[in-house]
Structures are given as C-alpha cells and as structure tokens.
Amino acid sequence: MATLRDIRRRITSVKSTQQITKAMKMVAAAKLRRAQERMQKARPYARSLDEMLGHVSAKVEASLHPLLAVREPKKVAVLVLSGDRGLAGSFNANIIRRAANEVQALQQGGADVKLICVGRKSYEFFNKRDYPVLAHYINFFNNLDFTHAQDIATLLSAKYVAAELDRVFLVYNEFKSVMQQKIVVQQLLPIVPRPPEAEKYPADYLFEPAPVKLLDTLCPRYLNIEVWQALLESYAAELGARMSAMDAATENAREVLEQLRLHYNKARQASITKELLDIVGGAEALQK
Secondary structure, X not given: OOOHHHHHHHHHHHHHHHHHHHHHHHHHHHHHHHHHHHHHHHHHHHHHHHHHHHHHHOOOOHHHOOOOOOOOOOEEEEEEEOOOOOOOOOHHHHHHHHHHHHHHHHHHOOOEEEEEEEOHXXXXXXXXXXXXXXXXXXXXXXXXXXXXXXXXXXXXXXXXXXXXXXXXXXXXXXXXXXXXXXXXXXXXXXXXXXXXXXXXXXXOOOOOOOHHHHHHHHHHHHHHHHHHHHHHHHHHHHHHHHHHHHHHHHHHHHHHHHHHHHHHHHHHHHHHHHHHHHHHHHHHHHHO
C-alpha cells in the first residue's frame, strides 16, 4: 500500500503536469488565433486565383503549358504535411496513416512512389521505415513564411517539367474547427483547373496578353498558393488539435488529483486511527 509520502509526491507530480498542460493549451490558443487569421485571409485569394485559372485554361489546350500536361502516372510523388512536434492527440498519427495508405495504393497500381515530407514527425516515421524520401522540410512552422511554400512548389514544378515526376499528390489536414480536422488528398500536378461556373449573364472574355502567356504566370503562382494554403491549413489544424489534447490532459489531471486527494485522506485517516489504537492499547497495558 502506498505511504502518505508517496501519495503526496504523486499529487505534486500531477499538479506540475497539470500546470504544464494548461500553459501549453494557452500557448496553442494564442498561436491558433493568429494562424486562423492568416489562413482566412489567404482563402479568398486562393479561390479567386483558382477561378481565374479555370477561365483562362478553358480557352487553350492543356498541353500548351507543361504544368497542365497530363502523362501516365508512372513516377508519383506524395507531399505529406505533418507537425514538427507531438502532444497534439492523433493529429500526426492520422495524417501519417493516410499517407502510408495512399503510397501503398499507388504502389499496388504499379507506380514508382516517392515522398516529400514537411514536418519532423512524417519525416522521422517514413525515413526510419526506408520509404523513398525525395526531400524533407522540418522546423519552419513556428516561423512559417510564403518563401517556404515557394521553395516546395519550385522543387515540384522543376521535377514535373523535367518529367522526373508524372503526378504529385498532397496529403494534409484541413482546418474545420478546433475540435475537427479533415484529411484531404489533393492532386497538385498536373494542375486541374476548376471548370468555370455557369454565369447568369455569360460573356466572352478578352485576355491581354494572350491566354498562353497568362498561363505562364498563373500556373506557377497557382501552385505556390495551393502549397501555401495547405501549409496554413495544416498548421492551424495542428494547433487546434494540440489545444484540444492539452485541454483533455488538463481535465484528466484534475480528475486524477481528486482521486489522489481522496486516497490521501483515507490513508491519513487510517494512519491516525492506527496511532490512536496504539496509544489506547499502550495505556491499557500500563494499567494492567
């Protein structure tokens, strides 16, 4: 049976853990607020660029731009966005599991699959298991910048234009709410522009410069924005998952403390009763 000293040590340890989880929850909440603002500001631009690319690409043949050209998917890359740190519930485990399933399905289809890992957790998992990792990017989410998306997009476009890759998929967590994230598998390359929606008052657009020239600007920019939006969504989803996980851990610590205090009081009461019985027994022995 645990002594009073052991129970007091456990209570102190759980209190310290509770303070840490509460602080981590507050930090995640503060970071999440800023991450949500950046993510929500980027969404309208990404949506408008997607619509514009759809209008322009509808006027030309897809084969006229290398990032639109469709080839048989023999060489495929999967871009996986995970976190750099743990303590975020099942956030990293879910994204890694989904990416591994996608890789397995592609390999069963006869494709040569390589991975591009963004985030320490995905890189460590796949690298230790001898998955073919083409490139990895770690430790930049705390200082996330648009140049990071540009670097990744530049690598992907260069590999695709050189025919070293025939298809590129993106696997990431889309932010829905603090309590909910949605895993998204999206084709990045070749670019599949959104078909123009039927307009109430259809018009014949005039493009200046020519649509082919516009694609030279729009396609790389579209790829940059898609990667950037995915990075923002993934980071916000990670912070939301960490906030929820730390909130649950803090609540669990509170429940453990209540049980330990109850156990401590019972043990203390039993110790006092035993001491009283010893005193009474000793007094009776002296009277005899």
